[in-house]
Amino acid sequence: MNFKNMKQYRYILLFIIVVSVSFVPFIGIYCIITGREDYLLKNIVINLLVCLMIGSFDYLFIRLMSGVSSLGNSLRLTADIVVTTVACVFIVCFLNFIFSDFGVRELVKSALPAVPWNWVVTLLIELFFYNNRQQEIEKEKANYQLAALRNQINPHFLFNSLNVLASLAYIDAEKTNIFAKRLSAVYRYLLSNGERTTVSIDEELEFAHKYIYLEQVRFGDSLKVEMTDGRVEKGGRIIPASVQMLVENAIKHNVCTSESPLVINIVVTDDKVTVTNNLRLRRKVAASGVGLKNIRRQYALHNQAISVEFTDKTFTVTLPVMV
Secondary structure, eight states: OOHHHHHHHHHHHHHHHHHHHTTHHHHHHHHHHTTOGGGHHHHHHHHHHHHHHHHHHHHHHHHHHHTOTTSOHHHHHHHHHHHHHHHHHHHHHHHHHHHSOOOHHHHHHHHTTHHHHHHHHHHHHHHHHHHHHHHHHHHHHHHHHHHHHHHHSSHHHHHHHHHHHHHHHTTOHHHHHHHHHHHHHHHHHHHHTTTOSOEEHHHHHHHHHHHHHHHHHHHGGGEEEEEEEOOSSSOOEEOTTHHHHHHHHHHHHBOOOSSSOEEEEEEEOSSEEEEEEEOOBOSSOOOOOHHHHHHHHHHHHTTOOOEEEEOSSEEEEEEEOBO
16 A cells, blocks of 8 residues: 555544544433433443444445446435435444343434434535545546647647648748638637636537648648538537547548548537548557547546447547537
C-alpha cells in the first residue's frame, strides 16, 4: 500500500471515529428520557463500540453504492438511508438482546435514538463521497480538455497547417486569409471552452466546419465530408470537440487518395450525432484509441454512453445528444 492510500485510509478512520463520537449527545438524551442518568457514562462507553460498527457499515455500504453509476443521486440516497437504518436497528437490537435482558419494547426503545443519528451519519458520508465524485469529475474534465488541446496543438498538426498556409500565400491571397482565420478560430474554440463540460450542437458543428475546411484544403479531393442536420428542434448539447476528434481520428487512421477518397458522414438528429467513415486503414499507425476513450469517459461523467460499430467497410461512432 503506497503512502497516498495510507493517508486516505487514515482520514477515513478518523472520519468514522468522529461521526461515532457524535452519537454521545443522543445517548445522553436517551438516558434522560428513560430516567437512567446514573448509567450515562456506562452507556457512552458501551455504545461507542456499537457506533463504530454502525459507522463502519454505513461507510462501506455507501462506498459500494457510490460505484453504481446507473443509479441516480436521489435513488442512491434513498437506498442508502433505508439499508443503513435497517442495519443500524438490527445491530443495536441484536447487541442489546445478547448483553441485556431487554424485552421487545425495550429493544425497540433502545434503537430509537440511533435512527436519527444514523441519518445524520449517512448524510455526512454521502457528502464525503459527493465531494470525492466532484473532484474526480473535475479531474476527468481537465484530462479530456488537455487531451483535446494536445490533439490540435501538436507539432504535426501545426507543421502541416503552416506548410499549407505558406503554400497558399504564393497562390491565393484570399484563401490564405480565410485559412489563417479558421486556423485561429480552431485554437480559440478549444481554449475558450476549457471550463465547459458541454456545448450546444450548433457551436460544435460550426467548430467542426472550420476544422474540416482546414483539412479539406490540405487533402483536396482525397477527403470528402458530408454533414446532414436533421433536427426538428435546433437544440441539444454535446461534449466539446467530440465531433472534431472523431473526424481527426478518421483522417489519422485512414489513407486519403484522390482515387479512393476518405468519406466521412456526419448525421445530426434530435437525440444523437453519428459519425461514419469508410475504412482504408494505414499500416503504420498504432490504434491507441486515446481520443475515443476520452470521449467515452466524458459521456460517462454525464451518465451517458457512446456507441461504436466496426465493420469490414465502415467505422461508426454515435454520440448521444444531451438536454
